[in-house]
Amino acid sequence: xxxxxxxxxxxxxxxxxxxxxxxxxxxxxxxxxxxxxxxxxxxxxxxxxxxxxxxxxxxxxxxxxxxxxxxxxxxxxxxxxxxxxxxxxxxxxxxxxxxxxxxxxxxxxxxxxxxxxxxxxxxxxxxxxxxxxxxxxxxxxxxxxxxxxxxxxxxxxxxxxxxxxxxxxxxxxxxxxxxxxxxxxxxxxxxxxxxxxxxxxxxxxxxxxxxxxxxxxxxxxxxxxxxxxxxxxxxxxxxxxxxxxxxxxxxxxxxxxxxxxxxxxxxxxxxxxxxxxxxxxxxxxxxxxxxxxxxxxxxxxxxxxxxxxxxxxxxxxxxxxxxxxxxxxxxxxxxxxxxxxxxxxxxxxxxxxxxxxxxxxxxxxxxxxxxxxxxxxxxxxxxxxxxxxxxxxxxxxxxxxxxxxxxxxxxxxxxxxxxxxxxxxxxxxxxxxxxxxxxxxxxxxxxxxxxxxxxxxxxxxxxxxxxxxxxxxxxxxxxxxxxxxxxxxxxxxxxxxxxxxxxxxxxxxxxxxxxxxxxxxxxxxxxxxxxxxxxxxxxxxxxxxxxxxxxxxxxxxxxxxxxxxxxxxxxxxxxxxxxxxxxxxxxxxxxxxxxxxxxxxxxxxxxxxxxxxxxxxxxxxxxxxxxxxxxxxxxxxxxxxxxxxxxxxxxxxxxxxxxxxxxxxxxxxxxxxxxxxxxxxxxxxxxxxxxxxxxxxxxxxxxxxxxxxxxxxxxxxxx
Numbered sequence: 001x002x003x004x005x006x007x008x009x010x011x012x013x014x015x016x017x018x019x020x021x022x023x024x025x026x027x028x029x030x031x032x033x034x035x036x037x038x039x040x041x042x043x044x045x046x047x048x049x050x051x052x053x054x055x056x057x058x059x060x061x062x063x064x065x066x067x068x069x070x071x072x073x074x075x076x077x078x079x080x081x082x083x084x085x086x087x088x089x090x091x092x093x094x095x096x097x098x099x100x101x102x103x104x105x106x107x108x109x110x111x112x113x114x115x116x117x118x119x120x121x122x123x124x125x126x127x128x129x130x131x132x133x134x135x136x137x138x139x140x141x142x143x144x145x146x147x148x149x150x151x152x153x154x155x156x157x158x159x160x161x162x163x164x165x166x167x168x169x170x171x172x173x174x175x176x177x178x179x180x181x182x183x184x185x186x187x188x189x190x191x192x193x194x195x196x197x198x199x200x201x202x203x204x205x206x207x208x209x210x211x212x213x214x215x216x217x218x219x220x221x222x223x224x225x226x227x228x229x230x231x232x233x234x235x236x237x238x239x240x241x242x243x244x245x246x247x248x249x250x251x252x253x254x255x256x257x258x259x260x261x262x263x264x265x266x267x268x269x270x271x272x273x274x275x276x277x278x279x280x281x282x283x284x285x286x287x288x289x290x291x292x293x294x295x296x297x298x299x300x301x302x303x304x305x306x307x308x309x310x311x312x313x314x315x316x317x318x319x320x321x322x323x324x325x326x327x328x329x330x331x332x333x334x335x336x337x338x339x340x341x342x343x344x345x346x347x348x349x350x351x352x353x354x355x356x357x358x359x360x361x362x363x364x365x366x367x368x369x370x371x372x373x374x375x376x377x378x379x380x381x382x383x384x385x386x387x388x389x390x391x392x393x394x395x396x397x398x399x400x401x402x403x404x405x406x407x408x409x410x411x412x413x414x415x416x417x418x419x420x421x422x423x424x425x426x427x428x429x430x431x432x433x434x435x436x437x438x439x440x441x442x443x444x445x446x447x448x449x450x451x452x453x454x455x456x457x458x459x460x461x462x463x464x465x466x467x468x469x470x471x472x473x474x475x476x477x478x479x480x481x482x483x484x485x486x487x488x489x490x491x492x493x494x495x496x497x498x499x500x501x502x503x504x505x506x507x508x509x510x511x512x513x514x515x516x517x518x519x520x521x522x523x524x525x526x527x528x529x530x531x532x533x534x535x536x537x538x539x540x541x542x543x544x545x546x547x548x549x550x551x552x553x554x555x556x557x558x559x560x561x562x563x564x565x566x567x568x569x570x571x572x573x574x575x576x577x578x579x580x581x582x583x584x585x586x587x588x589x590x591x592x593x594x595x596x597x598x599x600x601x602x603x604x605x606x607x608x609x610x611x612x613x614x615x616x617x618x619x620x621x622x623x624x625x626x627x628x629x630x631x632x633x634x635x636x637x638x639x640x641x642x643x644x645x646x647x648x649x650x651x652x653x654x655x656x657x658x659x660x661x662x663x664x665x666x667x668x669x670x671x672x673x674x675x676x677x678x679x680x681x682x683x684x685x686x687x688x689x690x691x692x693x694x695x696x697x698x699x700x701x702x703x704x705x706x707x708x709x710x711x712x713x714x715x716x717x718x719x
Contacts, residue, residue, distance in 0.1 A: 063626060064088060065648050065671065066617070067110060067148055068655065081311055081652045082287050083109045087152065088651070089224075092171065092717075096156040097129040103302045110148055112297040112500060113455060114463035115140045117435065121457075129155050139460045140502060144541050169719055173222045177650055177713040180215035180238065187239060187365065187699035188214050208699060210239035210365040218652075219251075220310065230258040231310045239365030246373070252364050255317075257308040267332065268324040273309035273317050276336065276479065277301070278384050278397040279426030280439035282449045282471075282489045284479040286316045292485075292533065296498030296512040297465050299483055300437050300453060303395060303426060305334045305384060312652075314362040315342060318380060334384040341374035346405060354408040366699075377404045378417070380479070392429035397441075398422070399479060415476040420444065422477050433458025439482075441489075447472035449489045451482055461502040468495050473519040485516050485531070485556075486523065493517055510537040524558050527568040531556030544584055550577040560603045571602040573640070590617040600641040609636035611643040611659070628669040635662040650681045650713040663689040667709075681713040 064087050086107045095104055097119075105116045118140040123129065132155055135146045187210040196202040216238040222231035234251040236242060243250040257272035275286035280301045287307070292299075306322040318338035325333050343359035355376050364370050379402050386395035403417030424441030438452030453467040469484055473491040482489030483496070494516030501509045517530035537550040551574075558571035576597045585591035591614070598609035613632035620626070628648045636642050642660045648669040649655045659665070667685030688706045689695060695702045 063619070064091070064651070065626075065655075081654075084651050085310070090152040094152050094154045097132065097135075097153050098123065098156060100153075103304060106302050108149060108152055109298075111145065112295045112463070113300050113435075113465070114297045114457040114500060115145065117430075117433075117455075117457040117463075131155060140457070140463065140500075142502065142505060142508070142541065144546075170223060170225045170228075172718050173220075173224075174716045175218065175220040175652065175713065177218040177653070177711070178215055179217075179650075179653075179709070179711040181707055181709045182214070183702050183704060183707070184214045185210075185696075185699060186701040207367040210699070211244070211367075212236065212239050212241035212365060214238055216240075217251075218312070220652075222310065227261050228259070229308055230256075231308065232256040233310055233312070235312050237363055237365070239363070246370060253312065253314050253362070255309060255311075257310065259308045265325055265327065266323060267326045268305075268322075270306055270308055270322040271320075273319050274306045274322050274336075275309050275317055276306050276322075277304045278399075279303050279395055279424055279441075280437065280451050280483065281481045282439050282441035282451065283397045283399050283422050283424040283477060284382065285481040286318070286479070287311070292496070292512065292514060292535075296500050296510040296535070297455065297463055299465060299467055299496070299498065300455070301483075303384075303386065303393075305332070306336060312362075315358070315360045330388050332386050332388070336380075336382055338378075338380040340378055342376040342378055343369075343372045343374065344376035345372055346375045347408075353405045355403070355405055356408050358407070378402075379404075391431065392427065394428075395426045397424045397426065399477070401478065403478075415478060417478060420477065424449075441475070441477075441480075443475050443477070445474055447474035449475040449480075449482065451484075451489070463500050465498045466496070469493065485514070485533070491519050491522060493519070506542055507538070507540045509539075511535070518557075522557075525556070525568050526559055526566060527557065529557030529568060529570075531570075545580060545582040548577070548579040548581075550579075551575070558602060562603065567603075569603040571640070572600070574599040585616075588619050590619075591615070592617065596643055598636070598641050598643060600638065602640065607636075607638040607641035609641035609643045610634065611636075611645060613645065613665075624673045626671040628667075630665070630667055632665040633663075634659040634665065636660045647685075649683055650711050651715070653711070659687075661689055662691065663687060677717050679715040681711075681715070683709075683711045685709050 064084055067087070068084060086109070090107060095107070102116055102120060105111065105119060106113075115138075118138050119135070122134075122138045129135075132150060132153060133146075135141055135149060135153075136143065187208070189209070191205065193199075193202050196205065217236050219234040220231065223229070224231075233253070233255040234249065235253045235255075236251050240252040241247075248254075255273045257270060257274060259268065259270045259274075261268050276284040277287070278284045280303075285301065286309075305324050306318070309317040311317070318336065319340040320336065320338040322336040323334065325335075327333055343362075343364075344355040345357055345359060346353065346355050358376065359369075359372050361369075364373050380400065382397070382399035384395060384397045386393060399422045400420065401417065402419050406416045406418040407414075409416050421444040422441055424439050426437075426439035428435070428437045430436070433456055435455040435457070436453070437455070438450070440448065440450040442448055449471040451467065451469040451471075453465060455463070455465040457463045467483060469482065469489075470493045471482065471484065471489045471491060476490050477488070480489045481487055484492050484494065486492065494514055496512065496514040498512035499510070503509055512533075512535050514533045515530075516532070518525070518528050520528055531554070533552070533554045535550070535552045537548065539549075540547045553575075554573045556571060557568050559566055559568055561567070576599075577594065579592070579594040581593075582591040593614055594612065596609070596611040598611075600607040600609070611632065611634045613630055615628060615630045618627040630647070632645065634643050634645070636659060639660055642658050645657050645659060645665070646655050647657055647667065657665075665685065665687045667683060669683045670681070672680045672682075686706055686708050690705060692705045694704065695707060
């Protein structure tokens with residue numbers, strides 16, 4: 001791990017006529033006085049909060065759903081499940097403020113890189129934390145961050161056991177979930193031969209109809225302690241069958257893992273499913289990926305080798321074995337092997353057999369989708385070596401993978417997955433508030449990809465970052481997930497600049513601007529081009545409530561048809577958001593109001609999207625329960641002007657919905673936690689489109705103008 005070293009901000013020059021020993025004693029006394037002043041302020045803060053009975057003290061059951069809603073946007077949708085899992089674990093086994101590293105504190109994904117830097121700098125300068133309330137004295141942290149951190153951190157000496165960990169403890173956790181929408185979609189309808197004009201139409205219907213029930217389920221069981229972790233996940237989407245002849249386990253998706261932490265030469269072993277996290281993601285990175293989001297400075301990735309996989313994505317993970325060793329102090333060396341199958345559309349010619357594309361939907365509801373199941377074999381292996389010094393970290397990473405059959409390539413440099421070999425070197429280093437990080441990788445075809453960043457956190461109220469990336473158009477890696485406009489690390493060059501500033505104790509500002517260009521055609525653009533993205537946010541938090549104003553502008557090339565011909569034109573999307581959270585609307589009742597406006601323009605045509613919702617959140621101590629009621633209105637005249645809405649939902653489920661057209665949305669969410677071991681989640685909602693006779697099309701069509709949804713989830717945890 002990297003422990004950044006900082007001076008105390010007062011580097012005096014030696015005086016020629018002063019005795020060296022006297023000078024050292026004077027400096028020591030000055031440092032002790034400064035430390036006692038800071039400590040005294042910390043205890044005063046703690047005393048005032050305790051006397052005031054502040055409602056933000058650590059909760060036995062933290063409101064993780066509320067935290068996710070406040071911190072993450074639609075760009076983070078794919079990471080929500082992993083973030084929620086990490087926070088739930090830390091709520092039971094909190095981090096020690098006196099020993100946690102940068103990588104461990106980054107599990108608190110609502111903290112930016114600069115805020116983590118300031119916590120480490122404070123600890124290095126003034127010594128161990130004596131009370132969690134001293135976080136209020138850390139530059140860049142306000143009351144909101146302090147309140148959010150309390151359930152997940154504790155004050156313990158380095159190497160301490162922690163407040164909830166006991167010798168020999170073993171936690172066990174069981175999740176069970178069921179979800180359904182109704183009326184049923186057209187894919188569930190059953191018809192006889194007489195309903196079709198000819199046999200071919202009937203056969204086509206039989207291939208496309210959904211074979212399973214109209215509800216989806218999930219079961220997950222995990223055991224964990226400080227040495228061992230293991231788990232199994234079973235999942236079926238709505239429409240997928242159970243215990244069919246095509247399933248060996250009764251469920252459509254099965255995932256399992258076992259991990260052991262050791263003390264000898266071998267440090268860690270994972271068998272089963274795992275996620276790779278190497279360098280800055282140019283060679284291999286699965287799962288949560290820092291990128292452009294609400295946080296202007298949370299862009300750096302933290303290499304962790306591999307982590308056990310317990311999610312529901314049926315593609316982006318490795319399956320096999322991962323071994324991490326420690327040959328000498330400060331050096332870790334890892335080796336991994338993986339073999340699994342992916343869904344793909346495969347075509348066969350006279351003498352060739354190729355996959356036209358990888359199908360990442362994960363659906364196996366009908367014969368057509370089942371025919372693509374596990375059609376592509378994926379084999380991968382590689383190694384990683386990292387050296388960790390107090391001032392810097394450097395690592396070398398290598399990956400080899402092979403698809404069988406190969407992917408069909410439409411142009412030079414397109415991914416074929418055939419005998420791909422990649423290698424990269426990553427680095428991190430920090431000094432006096434400056435922090436450098438980056439990675440450079442090369443493919444077996446000679447193409448390069450590089451990303452390099454410089455972050456500064458030396459000012460008390462201002463932090464900034466600049467990131468430059470250049471990914472050759474011929475550089476491709478199915479496993480990569482580098483920082484950029486699109487997932488992966490290919491065909492892109494750009495410069496990103498982000499700033500976060502605390503204008504006062506209650507007022508914060510965030511701003512980033514990203515300028516990028518493509519070397520060759522990209523998604524929805526048949527010609528090279530350039531674009532930009534800008535986001536600005538101003539947030540004011542007080543005792544009674546919080547105001548948030550946000551603006552986001554995206555501009556990039558996109559195809560459109562003009563007189564039957566395909567042309568590339570600039571597409572611009574502007575988003576405006578205003579939100580007010582009233583913390584004390586009534587005792588234990590919070591009110592939340594949000595208004596979104598979207599303006600879309602391309603090729604002389606424009607569109608608009610509008611979204612407004614009103615939430616009421618009720619928290620009860622006896623029984624320990626939370627309720628959330630929402631009523632919302634949306635009106636988006638096209639898909640390009642669509643609106644995204646965050647909804648409270650079951651943990652480990654995507655909380656973002658996309659709306660197009662004009663309609664209303666309402667739901668009631670309940671979270672009941674009668675004991676530390678048992679939690680029940682329930683949600684019921686309805687979406688109404690007043691001017692429609694049916695919703696969606698094809699197999700997803702629903703007759704009528706409204707859709708109901710119902711979801712139930714149970715979490716049982718014991719020790």
